[in-house]
Amino acid sequence: MPTLPTAILFDLDDTIISAYRQPEAAWLAVAGEMADAIAPVSPQRVAQLIAREARLFWDDPDNHRVGRLDLAVARRAIVGGARARLAAEGHPVFAAEVGARLADRFTAYRDEQMHVFPGALETIDTLRAAGVRLALITNGDGPRQRAKVERFDLARRFDHIQIEGEAGFGKPEERAYRHAMDALGVQSHQTWIVGDNLEWEVAAPQTLGLHAVWHDHLGAGLPPGSTVKPDRIIRALPELLSEQG
Numbered sequence: 001m002p003t004l005p006t007a008i009l010f011d012l013d014d015t016i017i018s019a020y021r022q023p024e025a026a027w028l029a030v031a032g033e034m035a036d037a038i039a040p041v042s043p044q045r046v047a048q049l050i051a052r053e054a055r056l057f058w059d060d061p062d063n064h065r066v067g068r069l070d071l072a073v074a075r076r077a078i079v080g081g082a083r084a085r086l087a088a089e090g091h092p093v094f095a096a097e098v099g100a101r102l103a104d105r106f107t108a109y110r111d112e113q114m115h116v117f118p119g120a121l122e123t124i125d126t127l128r129a130a131g132v133r134l135a136l137i138t139n140g141d142g143p144r145q146r147a148k149v150e151r152f153d154l155a156r157r158f159d160h161i162q163i164e165g166e167a168g169f170g171k172p173e174e175r176a177y178r179h180a181m182d183a184l185g186v187q188s189h190q191t192w193i194v195g196d197n198l199e200w201e202v203a204a205p206q207t208l209g210l211h212a213v214w215h216d217h218l219g220a221g222l223p224p225g226s227t228v229k230p231d232r233i234i235r236a237l238p239e240l241l242s243e244q245g
Helices: 023-033 043-059 061-067 071-088 096-113 120-129 142-151 174-184 199-206 237-241
Strands: 007-010 133-138 160-163 191-195 211-215 232-234
Touching: 007 174, 023 043, 023 096, 043 061, 043 071, 061 071, 071 096, 120 133, 120 237, 133 174, 142 160, 160 174, 174 191, 174 199, 191 199, 199 211, 232 237
Parallel strands: 007 133, 007 191, 133 160, 191 211, 211 232
Antiparallel strands: none
């Protein structure tokens, strides 16, 4: 067991649970299920356009802030953008009602595919048994994120659970990290943060003095030219229990 901090703040999605990985593949799977409804345009083309619209949507900070608090509405807007692009290219366009069903099926599909990463719960339990104070801080709407907490039996594993939609603030706002540390009774030099988002779980908390561990669950490595430098990079949460190599 390595030297551990007094406290660790954990992200939820794509850190403890696999939630939003490989969206292009997920859109393709859903488009394939609804191939008859979106014909004559192929599922591959529809999924490609939706994935492009999704990147444009989520790259906009204002969209991101509002959309993550109502994913169902955000996904309907994204599919609507893809329909508009199909029309602009001169392709036949499936009905708006079909687009709404496609977006809603994507939301349901994501929920169905969600699962805990191997070794994640065991790692959290080991850290808790070792006396490390633990907080779960996640962005997103209250009911959806709270349902994940209950579904994967996380509430009893953390000393503090902080959900953006319930708290009224979220990462990368400074008070999101400070509120969690205050709840645990610790200061930044005593605290690690673990997550998959380079802005929310690395760059922003590092400015406050937290030790930032980036969960590179896909093994993609840092983006070319990245100015963000995690204090540590891991592929899986059990690596927290071993000395950094």
